[in-house]
Amino acid sequence: MDFGTIIDAAFSAAFGPQAIVFALAAIGLNVHFGYTGLLNFGQAGFMSIAAFGLAVTVVTWDLPFWLGIIVGMIAAVILALILGVPTLRLRADYLAIVTIATSEILRLVFGAVEFKDTFGGSNGLTGFVRPYQNLNPYGGGIDLGIVSFSRNDLWSITVGWSLVALCCLLVWAVMRSPWGRVLKSIREDEDAVRSLGKNVFAYKMQALVLGGLFGGLAGIFHILKQGSAVPTDFNTTFTFYAYAALLIGGAARVLGPVVGSMIFWFLIAGIGSFFSEATKGSSPVIPDWIMTSDQSSLIRLILLGLGLMLLMIFRPQGIFGDRREIAIDGR
Amino acid sequence: MRLRLAALLAAALGTSLLLMPATAMAETTPTPTPTTGGAAPDKNPIVEGANITVTLKDLNAGKGEPKPVPGVSLTVFKDSATGEEQGTQVTDQTGRVSIGIPGNGKYVVVLDPKTLPDGVKLSGKGETTKTVQVKLASSNFVQFQIGAVVVEKASLGSKIIDGTRSGVISGLLIALAALGLSLIFGTTGLTNFAHGELITFGAIATYVFNRGFGLPVIAAGVLAVVASAAFGFLQDRGLWRPLRNRGTGLIAMMIVSIGLALFMRSIFQYGFGGSTKTLSEYVVQGRDSYGPIDLSHKEIAIVLVSVLTIAITCIAMMRTRLGKAMRAVSDNPALSASSGLRVDGVISAVWVLGTALTGLAGVLLAVQQQVNFQMGFNLLLLVFAGVTLGGLGTIWGALIGSLIIGLMVELGPVFGVPASIKEVGALAVLILILLVRPQGILGKAQRIG
Numbered sequence: 084m085d086f087g088t089i090i091d092a093a094f095s096a097a098f099g100p101q102a103i104v105f106a107l108a109a110i111g112l113n114v115h116f117g118y119t120g121l122l123n124f125g126q127a128g129f130m131s132i133a134a135f136g137l138a139v140t141v142v143t144w145d146l147p148f149w150l151g152i153i154v155g156m157i158a159a160v161i162l163a164l165i166l167g168v169p170t171l172r173l174r175a176d177y178l179a180i181v182t183i184a185t186s187e188i189l190r191l192v193f194g195a196v197e198f199k200d201t202f203g204g205s206n207g208l209t210g211f212v213r214p215y216q217n218l219n220p221y222g223g224g225i226d227l228g229i230v231s232f233s234r235n236d237l238w239s240i241t242v243g244w245s246l247v248a249l250c251c252l253l254v255w256a257v258m259r260s261p262w263g264r265v266l267k268s269i270r271e272d273e274d275a276v277r278s279l280g281k282n283v284f285a286y287k288m289q290a291l292v293l294g295g296l297f298g299g300l301a302g303i304f305h306i307l308k309q310g311s312a313v314p315t316d317f318n319t320t321f322t323f324y325a326y327a328a329l330l331i332g333g334a335a336r337v338l339g340p341v342v343g344s345m346i347f348w349f350l351i352a353g354i355g356s357f358f359s360e361a362t363k364g365s366s367p368v369i370p371d372w373i374m375t376s377d378q379s380s381l382i383r384l385i386l387l388g389l390g391l392m393l394l395m396i397f398r399p400q401g402i403f404g405d406r407r408e409i410a411i412d413g414r
Numbered sequence: 415m416r417l418r419l420a421a422l423l424a425a426a427l428g429t430s431l432l433l434m435p436a437t438a439m440a441e442t443t444p445t446p447t448p449t450t451g452g453a454a455p456d457k458n459p460i461v462e463g464a465n466i467t468v469t470l471k472d473l474n475a476g477k478g479e480p481k482p483v484p485g486v487s488l489t490v491f492k493d494s495a496t497g498e499e500q501g502t503q504v505t506d507q508t509g510r511v512s513i514g515i516p517g518n519g520k521y522v523v524v525l526d527p528k529t530l531p532d533g534v535k536l537s538g539k540g541e542t543t544k545t546v547q548v549k550l551a552s553s554n555f556v557q558f559q560i561g562a563v564v565v566e567k568a569s570l571g572s573k574i575i576d577g578t579r580s581g582v583i584s585g586l587l588i589a590l591a592a593l594g595l596s597l598i599f600g601t602t603g604l605t606n607f608a609h610g611e612l613i614t615f616g617a618i619a620t621y622v623f624n625r626g627f628g629l630p631v632i633a634a635g636v637l638a639v640v641a642s643a644a645f646g647f648l649q650d651r652g653l654w655r656p657l658r659n660r661g662t663g664l665i666a667m668m669i670v671s672i673g674l675a676l677f678m679r680s681i682f683q684y685g686f687g688g689s690t691k692t693l694s695e696y697v698v699q700g701r702d703s704y705g706p707i708d709l710s711h712k713e714i715a716i717v718l719v720s721v722l723t724i725a726i727t728c729i730a731m732m733r734t735r736l737g738k739a740m741r742a743v744s745d746n747p748a749l750s751a752s753s754g755l756r757v758d759g760v761i762s763a764v765w766v767l768g769t770a771l772t773g774l775a776g777v778l779l780a781v782q783q784q785v786n787f788q789m790g791f792n793l794l795l796l797v798f799a800g801v802t803l804g805g806l807g808t809i810w811g812a813l814i815g816s817l818i819i820g821l822m823v824e825l826g827p828v829f830g831v832p833a834s835i836k837e838v839g840a841l842a843v844l845i846l847i848l849l850v851r852p853q854g855i856l857g858k859a860q861r862i863g
Contacts, residue, residue, distance in 0.1 A: 122665060169849040175665060176605045176806075180798050181848060184841040187795055197832035323672050330669070381684045388677025395669045396657065 089356040094230045096352030097345045100308040103243030104301050105347065108321075109329040109340030110250050111297030116326075117334030117409075118258060119290040120270035122179040125166070126325050128186030129295040130302030131317035133159040135193050135202060137303050138312040141211035143201055148214040152303060159299030163292040171287045183319055194314035207313035215307050239308040246304065247341055250297055255337045257293070266290050267335075267408075327391050333404030343401060350390075354383040466490050466500075466521060470509040482509025487526040490515065495522045495543050504529070520545060570828070575706055577825040583713060583782065585800075585820020586720040587775050589813050591793065592800040593727060594772035596812035599801070600744035601764045604654065605668045608675040609797060611682070612769050613790030616642045616776025618686055621785045624693050631695045635777040642773020643766045650765035655758065675791070682787040690786045697784075716778045723774060724813060727767070731809055740764055796823065796837065799844040805857025814855060819843075 096102060108126050115123040136155030140146045166185055170178040193202045202208065219238040225231065232240060257263050265286050268276050277283050306312040324347070332343020358379035361368040367376075374382075400406040470483040483505060490500040490513045500521065503511035515521060523544045595609050619641045623634035653674070657667055701708035731737035742750040743760045751757045779789060796819055804815025819840045826839035847854065 122668075169845060169852070173848065173852050176668065177802070177848060177852065179605065179668070180802055181845055184795055184799065184844055188838050188841050191835040191838050195832050195835045197834060320676075323676065326669065326672070377688075378684050381680045384680035385677055385684065388673045388675070388680060391673030391676065392670045393673075395666050395673065396660075396662065399666055 085360055089353060089360060090229055091231060092356035093349045093353030095232065097349035098230060098240065099232065099348070100236055100239040100243055100304075102344050102348040103240070103247060104305045104308070105325050105328045106247050106341045106344035107243075107250060107301035107304060108298055108325040109332070109344050110247070110254060111294040111301065112325055112329050113334055113336075113340045114254065114266075114290055114294035114297065117329065117336070117339070117404075118263065118270065119266045119287060119294075120175070121171075121287060121291060121294075122175045123182050123291070123294065124179045124319070124322055124326075125182030125184075125186035126298045126301075127317040127319060127321040128182065128189045129159045129162060129298030130305060130321070131186070131189050131193060131314065132162050132302070133299030134302035134306045134312045134317070135208070136299075138203075138208040138211050138306060139201060142203075142208045148211065151211065155303050156296060156299050159295045159302075160292050163295035164288070167288045167291045171284055171291065183322070186317065186319060186322065190314050190317050193317075202314070203312075205314065207311055209311040211312075212307055212310040216310075236308070239304075243304055243308070246300065250300070251337050251341060258337070262286075262289075270408075323391075324387075327387060327394075330391070330394055330399070330401050333401030335405070335408040336401075336403045339401060339403050342403065346402075351383050351387065354386060355380060358382045465512050465514050466523065467510065467512040468505075468523060470505050470511075470525075482507065483531065484509060485529060485531060487529040488513075489524045489526070491522045491524065492516075493520050493522070495524055497522070572706075573828045574825065576708075577828050578821065579707060579709065579713070581821035581824035582817070583716060583820070584824060585817035586717060586724070587779055587782070588793065588796050588800050588820050589724060589816035590720055590775035590778070591772045591790075591797045592804075592812040592816040593724065593809065594768035594770075594775070595797055596801050596804075596806070596809060597740070597764050597768040597771075599806060600808075601740060601747075601761050602654065602658070603664050604671065605664075607668065607671040607794070608678060609671075609772065610790035610792070610794030611675050611678040612642065612646070612772040613776040613779065613793055613797075614679070614682055614787060615645060615790075616773030617780035617785045617789055618682060618776075618787070619773070620777045620780045621686075621691060621693060624695075625691075631693050631781065634693075635774075635781070638777050639770050639773050642776070643770035645773075646765045646769025647762060649769070650762055654765070655761070658761075679788060679791060686785075686787050688787065690784045692784050693780060696781055712781055716782055719774075720778060723771065727771065728809060728813070736760070736763060796820075796840060799840055802844055803847055803854055805854030808854070808856045811854055811856035 115121040133155035136158035137151040140151035140154045170181045194205045224233040328344040328347040329340045332339035362376045362379040486505045489502040492498040501513040619638035696712045699710035701710045739760045800816030800819040804811025822840040826836045827833040831839045
């Protein structure tokens with residue numbers, strides 16, 4: 084068993100592009116769930132619509148890259164508006180079911196063989212990433228002993244963490260403004276806010292759009308860092324992982340989702356690598372009849388499910404959060 | 415050491431195949447080349463020693479006896495489809511090839527779709543490769559999905575009849591699970607995202623009792639329902655009741671259920687494996703004609719069992735003491751507690767009943783289709799859609815909503831919904847109904863908050 088590989092995998096994942104994607108998605112969820120109390124279970128939908136907005140604009144319609152980014156973000160805003168109108172007046176679990184259904188609709192449509200000419204079918208779209216990679220100023224990869232990144236990853240990390248920092252700054256600024264205080268009071272008591280003459284529906288809608296924009300950014304970054312837009316990437320598990328990341332760090336805290344996503348990927352990659360090392364080779368540490376190498380990749384998911392349950396039961400505020408600030412009581 | 419691997423290339427039927435639009439068909443229909451078409455050997459002997467033996471059969475969309483498919487070229491590779499070639503053979507008159515392999519390991523069987531005879535194509539996702547894990551002294555079954563292409567368009571009437579049949583069957587299965595979900599939601603307020611895993615539990619329990627203990631499918635199904643009920647009881651006692659007593663909020667419980675769903679699904683995959691497996695009986699049945707409708711025996715049985723179960727459940731909810739107690743708790747837990755009802759006991763009973771119904775849905779689904787670790791998860795959204803459409807927390811609503819969802823899914827392709835994404839129509843209806851009538855068809859307005 085090679086502990087160097089395990090540590091490398093864990094740290095590379097914690098600082099690598101995958102953690103950035105989840106940090107951005109979880110920042111969006113933090114605006115929805117953490118600050119406003121909206122239970123959006125369709126963050127993957129916001130990600131996929133923005134990602135395919137970019138990919139379709141560049142690959143299918145042959146338009147410039149920057150226009151693609153704008154199209155992607157506008158698509159995320161429109162999705163938020165469409166989702167918000169029927170559900171924001173209803174109870175929290177309706178929003179949950181509708182958003183999860185919408186994200187599945189989008190994933191199925193993007194992957195459908197009937198729309199292969201537009202969305203590329205189940206293989207998705209590639210060939211839109213050139214302008215992004217051309218901006219890469221780095222000459223080669225980096226290996227710092229415990230972490231190593233390729234040239235492309237190094238560029239993605241630079242762009243990604245800068246984006247995360249900007250988003251955190253924005254969330255911090257917005258949430259200490261009067262607007263942010265209204266959001267938080269909607270989370271605490273919607274009726275009280277309404278009685279003060281605020282248009283709760285409009286505020287919720289604005290929060291849904293803002294969080295959806297962060298989700299869209301996560302989707303665009305996701306396809307840029309891997310160079311292809313594949314529909315199956317955006318399944319509901321993606322949203323649930325982002326929730327896990329948010330809840331680990333602590334909802335309703337600016338840095339909660341970021342730290343949570345790093346810890347999430349550190350654990351996921353570390354545990355995954357540990358068990359894959361432990362079952363590798365002809366005489367593995369864990370014998371074959373207990374766990375085969377195929378099964379070893381599932382241990383982290385089993386632990387993730389268990390961890391999410393225990394976290395929600397015993398410490399719903401996560402690492403940094405404040406228990407009084409979490410919208411978990413429902414109405 | 416004699417290592418024998420029997421791989422069955424069976425054909426799965428699919429009404430969805432009949433309904434595929436012509437464009438998709440033109441893309442996937444193989445064009446037979448004269449050089450490879452006719453030259454089928456009379457007999458391929460089974461190779462001595464370790465071998466992979468494949469039998470290719472065409473189920474002809476479930477009508478009549480399966481027919482062997484001769485003259486199709488199959489190649490076995492080591493490790494991956496780009497790995498070392500182990501041999502190529504053309505299926506004989508019994509549809510069989512037998513290719514020798516050096517020993518244990520992973521092999522990939524690749525079917526050349528160009529050599530398929532005219533009018534036959536792979537159904538399902540049209541996969542032409544299958545991976546086989548060869549272990550010592552084990553036999554493995556591999557399925558390719560093959561169905562007959564119906565090139566001439568089926569008439570609109572028969573499409574509607576076929577769609578209605580599959581729609582009613584899947585609607586009833588969804589209704590069983592939706593009834594369970596609705597009961598549990600009604601009494602505890604829990605939006606249970608782990609409900610799909612309860613369906614899978616029923617299916618996998620059937621598989622274990624059937625293949626593991628060698629029981630006939632019917633006995634295995636009955637035991638699986640009992641096991642599901644016991645599992646529900648334990649789940650409520652071990653997890654949900656302590657959480658209710660702690661005063662955990664509903665949204666927190668919803669997220670706990672997501673964690674539980676991930677946990678259980680991964681456990682299922684760990685123990686059961688990622689592949690799709692079949693029960694030992696009733697896997698493939700031809701359909702008999704009853705007037706305009708073609709039904710197989712198992713489909714009749716599934717319809718009867720689910721209709722009876724739903725009817726008995728609904729009558730029990732209306733008439734019996736326990737049913738009344740359940741409805742009382744669902745209406746107002748505090749008030750029913752103060753009028754002397756044992757609320758915790760009623761909730762336990764609801765969990766037992768709800769999981770038994772859901773487990774039954776899993777059992778019937780395992781008989782109707784095959785067993786897979788994520789079959790319940792794939793159905794979960796449709797169950798949610800059915801419950802929401804009918805009205806959260808109402809029993810008749812769940813029933814009607816599920817039937818509508820089942821019919822929407824299966825009839826959608828007849829009216830222009832692309833067949834590969836036929837669920838989309840049902841989910842879109844869910845969103846639209848919330849716009850117009852948020853409480854659902856039979857729901858009460860005060861429930862929606």
